[in-house]
Amino acid sequence: MNKSEHLDSVIKTHQITKEEKLLNKFRERNKEVKDDLFEHYKGSIYNPFNSGSYAKNTAINTKFDFDLIAPFKRYAFGTKGTLKEMYEDVYDFLYEKYKDVAKVKKQKVSIGIEFYADSENDIVKIDVTPGRELNEKQYIEDSKLNLYVYSRYGKFDAGSERIQTNIQAQIDSIRNRATTEKDSIRKIIRLLKVWKKTKFDYPTKSYFLELITIKAFDNKTIAGNLWDKLKTVLEYIKDEVTKDSFTLKDKGNSSNxxxxxxxxxEKRTLSNDMKNILDRIEENDENIKTYFPENAKFKEDKKEENKYQVKGSGFFTIPPKNERFG
Amino acid sequence: MILTNIEIGLSIEIDDKLVGNLIYIGKKHYPNEFGGFLIGNYSDDFKKLNITDTILPNRYKSTPFLFERENIGVDEQFEKFYKENPQKFYVGEWHTHPNNLPIPSNMDIKAMNNITNSKEVAIQNPIFLIIGYNKIKTELGFYIIFKNKIYKYETVNK
Incomplete structure (x- = not known):
């Protein structure tokens, strides 16, 4: 089989434009949440804005990643207000506002609003990340925010108030590279997201995969067809991520x-997963379909008249004597 | 539950109760793998496979990463299903992946090929169900080898 052709089809069947109707539902809910936050915290909040893969141009149609950043003013929660108080206040507001129509839950640094399935069985999920400017009016100058860490986030402890970042810079850096290098970086990021979607709650954040892909392109010669490029990035992740010297600087704050x-x-798991993908595809090209599946919903219908078949004249079988599964 | 592989245009129908039962039986053997034989029949146009029952092996070995079953002592049960109206017969196999995803391992792929190509198996396209589960989630993977390629079935929104 031609692996690059398959990967190309994976990307095509995951294009968000194929899910325009669902995308519009996300856009509408996103606007609703944004307007509610702005109205409720009037005077204490700057304009909420989208981050996440949709804003970064790296989205796939099985996971839109509508993340909304709520940038609060320094004294929005009092002169002695803590980041924890900010996080809890936003959670309480969103919970009260949406509890009848959605599941509202606390996540690592954000609050997830998962709207119940509509009549077409579509589920819209918006993540809201509250952040607070470092000093009064400083956000206007530097776009920097402090985030609250609700639950353990890698080496960041729960309850930590130390994540400081410039989310706008994060978005811009990824979007710029993904747009200008759309045949390489953007495709590889999307393929890695398709792979991530095949896993149970995988700890590696999409932002991590975006940054490590860009770092691979900056540090390795990545050329050839789509499979060659993906293979080089997978090898890079496998080899580098567990090294003591490995770093991945946040584009929003280089000290993060x-x-x-x-x-x-978790790094060892990621490295092992990359090794497994490479080994299994090396053994048999067909395995690429397991790790990088097409979106069946948009696969072109190759309508052959296929049927289940029988080898002889009857159906009766006693299955083979011994078989081992693993 | 109906699953389809759009590329080859073939479907499977399996009763939710049977699925629940297989999951229940499989999880009882945690942390070891477990499995059995799938029984069913085809629709008139041979485009859909109905999976209706399971037969469990009398003899097997299992560990968290291996399930080896034998076919000793199950003949009568296969014969009984075959005598029913409509006839039911061996259509494939199922096994669990505790704490893992329902993705076929190398050993699984080898077994799938052995069974599909076995002269003892009357049907050309047996089905392989893998039940992957952990504490919070259970996922099913239905696979078929069709014209020497592995295909996965997907649930299709009605």
């Missing part, structure tokens, strides 16, 4: 190291 968002054991 995204490598710290994974524990040592």
């Amino acid at each position: 190291d995204l490598a710290d968002t994974l524990t040592e054991s």
Whole structure:
């Protein structure tokens, strides 16, 4: 089989434009939440804005990642207000506002609003990340925010108030590279997201995969067809992520190291997963379909008249004597 | 539950109760793998496989990463299903992946090929179900080898 052709089809069947109707539902809910936040915290909040893969131009149609950043003013929660108080206040507001129509839950640094399935069985999920400017009016100058860490986030402890970043810079840096290098970086990021979607709650953040892809392109010669490029990036992740010297600088704050968002054991898992993908595809090209599946919903219908078949004249079988599964 | 592989245009129908039962039986053997035989029949146009029952092996070995079953002592049960109206017969196999995803391992792929190509198996396209589960989630993977390629079935929104 031609692996690059398959990967190309994976990307095509995951294009967000194929899910325009669902995308519009996300856009509408996103606007609703944004307007509610702005109205409720009038005078204490700057304009909420989108981050996440949709804003970064790296989205796939099975996971839109509508993340909304709520940038609060320094004294929005009183002169002695803590980041924890900010996080809890936003959670309480969103919970009260949406509890009848959505599941509202606390996440690592954000609050997830998962709207119940509509009549077409579509589920819209918006993540809201509250952040607070470092000093009064400083956000206007530097776009920097402090985030609250609700639950353990790699090396960041729960209850930590130390994540400081410039989310707008994060978005811009990824979007710029993903747009200008759309045949390489953007495609590889999307393929890695398709792979991530095949896993149970995988600890590696999409932002981590975006940054490590860009770092691979900056440090390795990545050329050839789509499979060659993907293979080089997978090898790079496998070889580099567990090294003590490995760092992944946050584009929003170079003193933040995204490598710290994974524990040592999670890094080993990521490296092993990359090794497994490479080994299994090396053994048999067909295995690429398991790790990088097309979105069946948009696969072109090759309508052959296929049927289940029988080898002889009857159906009766006693299955083979011994078989081992693993 | 109906699953389809759009590329080859073939479907599977399996009763939710049977699925629940297989999951229940499989999880009882945690942390070891477990599995059995799938029984069913085809629709008139041979485009859909109905999976209706399971037969469990009398003899097997299992560990968290291996399930080896034998076919000793199950003949009568296969014969009984075959005598029913409509006839039911061996259509494939299922096994669990505790704490893992329902993705076929190398050993699984080898077994799938052995069974599909076995002269003792009357049907050309047996089905392989893997039940992957952990504490919070259970996922099913239905696979078929069709024209020497592995395909996965997907649930299709009605």
